[in-house]
Amino acid sequence: MTAKPLENVPSDDELDTLGNEELVKLGTALDGVELVYREPRWPVPGTRAEKRAERSIAIWFALGGLFALAFLGVFLWWPWQYQGMGQKNYGLYIAYNPLLGITFGLSVLSIGVGAVLYTKKFIPEEIAVQQRHDAGGSPKIDKKTTAALFTNALESSTLPRRKMILASAGFGVGVLGLGAAIGFLGGLIKNPWAGRAAAPLWHTGWSTRWDSLTNTYGAPKNETVFLRNDIGDPYKVQLVKPEDMDAGGMMTVFPWRVSDGFGETEDSRERLLNGLKAIRNPVMLIRLRPEDSARAIKRKGQEDFNYGDYWAYTKVCSHFGCPTSLYEQQTNRILCPCHQSQFNALEYGKPVFGPAARALAQLPISTNEQGYMIANGDFIEQVGPAFWEATH
Numbered sequence: 001m002t003a004k005p006l007e008n009v010p011s012d013d014e015l016d017t018l019g020n021e022e023l024v025k026l027g028t029a030l031d032g033v034e035l036v037y038r039e040p041r042w043p044v045p046g047t048r049a050e051k052r053a054e055r056s057i058a059i060w061f062a063l064g065g066l067f068a069l070a071f072l073g074v075f076l077w078w079p080w081q082y083q084g085m086g087q088k089n090y091g092l093y094i095a096y097n098p099l100l101g102i103t104f105g106l107s108v109l110s111i112g113v114g115a116v117l118y119t120k121k122f123i124p125e126e127i128a129v130q131q132r133h134d135a136g137g138s139p140k141i142d143k144k145t146t147a148a149l150f151t152n153a154l155e156s157s158t159l160p161r162r163k164m165i166l167a168s169a170g171f172g173v174g175v176l177g178l179g180a181a182i183g184f185l186g187g188l189i190k191n192p193w194a195g196r197a198a199a200p201l202w203h204t205g206w207s208t209r210w211d212s213l214t215n216t217y218g219a220p221k222n223e224t225v226f227l228r229n230d231i232g233d234p235y236k237v238q239l240v241k242p243e244d245m246d247a248g249g250m251m252t253v254f255p256w257r258v259s260d261g262f263g264e265t266e267d268s269r270e271r272l273l274n275g276l277k278a279i280r281n282p283v284m285l286i287r288l289r290p291e292d293s294a295r296a297i298k299r300k301g302q303e304d305f306n307y308g309d310y311w312a313y314t315k316v317c318s319h320f321g322c323p324t325s326l327y328e329q330q331t332n333r334i335l336c337p338c339h340q341s342q343f344n345a346l347e348y349g350k351p352v353f354g355p356a357a358r359a360l361a362q363l364p365i366s367t368n369e370q371g372y373m374i375a376n377g378d379f380i381e382q383v384g385p386a387f388w389e390a391t392h
């Protein structure tokens with residue numbers, strides 16, 4: 001159905017002489033809109049009920065602003081630095097992300113509730129019917145009548161005279177916007193990899209300076225770090241020897257040092273458990289078939305990281321940190337089940353398919369005099385996902 005063509009459409013010059021109300025009428029007529037019913041929410045202005053409604057909406061907007069302030073406070077001042085399990089501020093550290101989400105979410109929710117309540121309580125109730133019609137009218141008519149309709153909508157919403165709501169909405173939306181902008185920019189400023197030794201993300205349980213009781217990086221201990229197999233009981237230590245694996249096999253290994261003990265004391269049990277649970281510790285030990293190992297390509301600066309046919313790659317995917325637990329012997333590819341990234345075990349864990357853009361970090365390994373497999377130090381590349389990519 002099309003709108004009836006309007007008789008007496010004013011000329012451009014006549015348009016300039018029309019007032020806002022006349023323009024609104026013209027605009028609705030041009031659009032084929034028929035106003036069936038329109039009633040202001042508060043026919044008698046200034047009643048106590050109206051003021052109460054105004055206050056409740058202002059409170060919602062103000063709450064939005066306060067939650068946005070809380071978000072900003074958490075983002076800027078909360079002790080977000082990594083703390084290992086058992087460390088003093090571990091609880092504060094793991095509360096950081098949930099608090100950011102909760103405060104930001106509550107801020108958006110409060111402002112949303114305020115906006116919805118405002119529509120329900122102050123925008124006039126109206127029923128209008130519009131006939132479907134073809135586009136028509138001169139651009140000038142369209143522009144003027146549309147602008148008049150907007151002005152009319154704003155006036156009939158009574159918003160311009162509701163100072164309390166305007167102030168609280170300005171506060172709420174302003175602080176939320178500021179929080180969102182700082183949150184976005186702040187993520188570009190705080191580099192969790194900066195300052196190598198001081199940056200906790202660089203260190204794992206494979207470092208000789210790692211304290212597995214407190215999960216912290218500290219003074220050098222010069223203790224050998226062995227490769228330990230997880231046999232299902234965290235308090236049973238089974239170290240790995242090269243002959244434990246067949247060619248083409250894969251085993252998940254974890255760090256262990258003599259000072260971690262064998263679970264004879266409470267401290268030792270804690271250390272053994274931490275060694276298995278620390279998120280950057282799991283490593284895939286792969287024994288390549290000799291013919292494959294012979295054609296493997298080594299990463300520059302990591303030429304001695306493998307031990308013969310044995311290659312050790314972090315199990316933490318460089319895309320989003322899922323465990324890259326699948327090793328396909330036929331293709332020598334390591335698969336991450338989360339988003340299907342594939343890494344070439346024959347080329348220092350380089351990504352060959354999927355969203356991951358960085359190679360899996362490789363652990364330097366060898367054996368000690370007794371023939372046990374040991375780590376020759378920590379990883380030298382980032383383990384897991386890194387928003388801040390290495391430049392080397």
Ligand code: FES
Pocket residue numbers: 317318319320321322336337338339340341354355356
């Ligand atoms: S986390 Fe591994 S592919 Fe996404």
